[in-house]
Amino acid sequence: MEDSKQEKVPVLPWMRNPIDVSLFEECPLRLLPCLDPRLEEALQKMGVNSLFPVQAAVWQETIGPGGFERDLCINSPTGSGKTMAYALPIVQKLSTRTIKCLRALVVLPTRDLALQVKEVFAAIAPSVGLSVGLAVGQSSIADEIAELIKRPKLELGICYDPEDLWMKPQGSVDILVATPGRLMDHINTTEGFTLEHLSYLVVDETDRLLREAYQSWLPTVLQLTCSSEDILFPHARLFTPSALGSLKTIRRSGIERGFKGKPCPRLMKMILSATLTQDPSKLAQLELHHPLLLTTGPRRYKLPEKLESYITICTSKLKPLYLVGLLQELKGEKCIVFTKSVESTHRLSTLLNLFGGLQFNIKEYSGLQRQSVRSKTLRAFREGEIQVLVSSDAMTRGMDVEGVTTVINYDMPAYTKTYIHRAGRTARAGQTGSCFTLLLRGEVKRFKKLLQKADKNPCPVYSLPSDSIESLRPLYSSALEKLKESVESETLKRHIVFQLPSRNSKMSMDVVYAKVVSPSRLDLLSCSKG
């Protein structure tokens, strides 16, 4: 009761009467109304035999009686299957299209996430003759354009087919998965790239995408999909001679848009997150049409059903030992360790790799690395060549790696949202999983408060036997020694990373410790050394 009192009532009236996804049950594919049999077959090939509750709820509002009359805002826990919740209805809706052009756009904040979502579309869309493109900057812009745009066929510079002669460059994908930056590149510079015929816009990880302007991608997309000319002179375009044979989409605007029985298309939007914003000014940017909220249970933030959360209390100096102790208990199961910054990620993974005798492979994954390095690491982690990924928050959003049994917060997350996205890398798709948070005594109260906002999830203390920590001390000392050398050589390589008294002076163990465990202390040390 006390908790629910603390829960803020959303400001926006439509958010106060959501559809509760927790009232839905898994729905076997054979009972799903209107599902195209080709899609059913494709889903079965993927190992999907029933729809998860959020997917069944979205199906009801899009293909079912809801009929996509309203834009959908979906707030559903991590790992609950939000990707398929939007991919399946979009593919089903587009399965009857006759002319190929860009009809659905899915925008995600990072390249790895976009790749992951493209895979989901690619597993089902071809079965009904749809093609999926990717605009993320993974390949050169020229290669990307070649994939997205169809040009007249020329042989030795000559066009033999008269139809081709009049053909303008046209889109050759039905569905595009994009990051905002590359999307803007195509909008601004790619000939033949148009959003004119777009019917569906998905904004995944909405709160993250709305946090930054990303070259004003959102107002640009909205402007390009809503022509003021159409609003003022709705019939004018019908008489405009268009380029020979090219397709025109006339958008209906104003109050009638999207109502049942009206033939004219409206841009239909779906926005999703496990921590959907309730901020009216942010949501207003999306220009939603009669939005409908789908959420899970009465609380705004919900952790996965089968997630177990623990805290492990340690001292600041021995924190790395507690981490190693926990990792040893996992015996090589896949685990992600989160730190508070890209620098901490680098230091911690370097230290762990210097610990002798650990029976698992450890790699860092952070925004500090080049995309190609990050993608390679992620691939190796997916394939099980790496068991422990030390990560900054770049990893927290949306990444779906099979078999991650444990998440460890080496540094306490600063916000409830951060905890939700970090912990949500495990216990996905109904699986079990654990999240451990290493805390100093002074942090416990704040952390418990932070977690209270998420759920009534109990978070017991998990203690490591003190003798197992003690037995790691010699390894730790020698790892710190090696780390000192490694940091010194990195410092030399980069010339100015930290201000030491002089290049030849020996770094004290305190400095090394400060770099690994508490970088803020290093600032104090270097300040005090003048």
Ligand SMILES: Nc1ncnc2c1ncn2[C@@H]1O[C@H](COP(=O)(O)OP(=O)(O)OP(=O)(O)O)[C@@H](O)[C@H]1O
């Ligand atoms: N109906 C289904 N049956 C079986 N597995 C499914 C089904 N739907 C999704 N999955 C699997 O569940 C996992 C989580 O799905 P997804 O990545 O879409 O979750 P999410 O809700 O988007 O999570 P996050 O908020 O972390 O992005 C994926 O591995 C996906 O393949």
